[in-house]
Amino acid sequence: MRTRGMPSFGLLAEKQKDRVYVFGEEGFIFTSPYVLTPATSRNYITILITIDSNGFLIGKTEQMKSVRAAIVGCQVSRSLAAVDVKLVSINITPAHPLFAPLAAVTRDAIHELSPAVHREYDADLEELFVGSLSSARIQSLFHSIVGNAAGCLGISCKPPRYREDLVALLRENPALTLGELAYELKVSYATASRTFMRTFGLPLRSYQFSARLHRCLKVIADAKRLTDLAHDAGFADSAHFTRAWQTAFGMPPSYLTNKTQCDMRGFL
Structure with a gap:
């Protein structure tokens, strides 16, 4: 896929805005119909899901693979091409109770996830994408999918001692x-x-x-x-x-303040 000269975000904003849902200290969700980022890494563990029949491309620039769900370890370099698909990016911060065990399992790697991680929530994900899902259901969705991903990777939900x-x-x-x-x-x-x-x-x-x-x-x-x-x-x-x-986020801070391209919602 040719990417030179193409923007990383916002190309389809007229069709559907990007959306950001921020959860206290534990993470945020980003949804977008268009993301095209080469060789970037994040300070978060990220679960990427598309609720379309078509997948997105992710991996090293020379070895990208089409998947419908994946989890990317903290600071793992990856290229991402999700063009005209309903992409949901669930980002888990170090403050989340499952961050450390997830980091241990996903270190230096991108893992493809089974659609079972999100299949029961596809209706909620559709509403999330268009901005019509209630606040309570958004937060429940975030925690449920993170928990499902941890379970698929064989991770215990018991928090560390200290x-x-x-x-x-x-x-x-x-x-x-x-x-x-x-x-x-x-x-x-x-x-x-x-x-x-x-x-x-x-x-x-x-x-x-x-x-x-x-x-x-x-x-x-x-x-x-x-x-x-x-x-x-x-x-x-x-x-x-x-x-x-x-x-950290793959975009300039000014992008999130542009209300013609992006809507933000915060939760305590």
């Missing part, structure tokens, strides 16, 4: 250092580092960076200026913020 304590500490102090974490847990610096990695599937700094961007995602539609949003999130300037955002 997870609740660590989440509470990070909620109280988002800039918590590893030394402060070791003090709170009454363990050595090295043990604190290993415990965090085992609990969340990535280092403390990576977790905090992802959390900063996710907080921005929740408020970007209401932000008056990207410069103010960048400074509030702790970035040196808007250029640094835009580069980080582009890497």
Whole structure:
């Protein structure tokens, strides 16, 4: 498929807008009739589903495969071509209880998923795509499909031992250092580092960076200026913020503020 000179998003916005549904700290859903992104990676674990009979292409640029559902590990590089299909992208943040076990199974890989992961929810996915699904059903859909994907991959839903304590500490102090974490847990610096990695599937700094961007995602539609949003999130300037955002989400932050192309809805 030729992609040079073609936009990554928004080409079919007149036919159907892209939509973003953001869930507190645990993730977001993105729907679109058109995504064409070469060799990008995300700070999330992503479940990709199409509710059309036709699939989408995903994989390395030279080895893309047509599938109807797949899960992509955190920071796994992949190209994606979903053109004129109903694509649903379910993005799971490091704060989600299933992120660490999913990260362990999907590390460095893209796994094709059985349509059984979403088949019973196809009617809800259709409504989600056009923006008519209720808030309660959207949140239930998010958690159900994530749980189904974990089950298909043989993952237990039991959270790691220290997870609740660590989440509470990070909620109280988002800039918590590893030394402060070791003090709170009454363990050595090295043990604190290993415990965090085992609990969340990535280092403390990576977790905090992802959390900063996710907080921005929740408020970007209401932000008056990207410069103010960048400074509030702790970035040196808007250029640094835009580069980080582009890497994390595959699109410039200004795209989500363009109401002719994208609708956003947030949940607590």
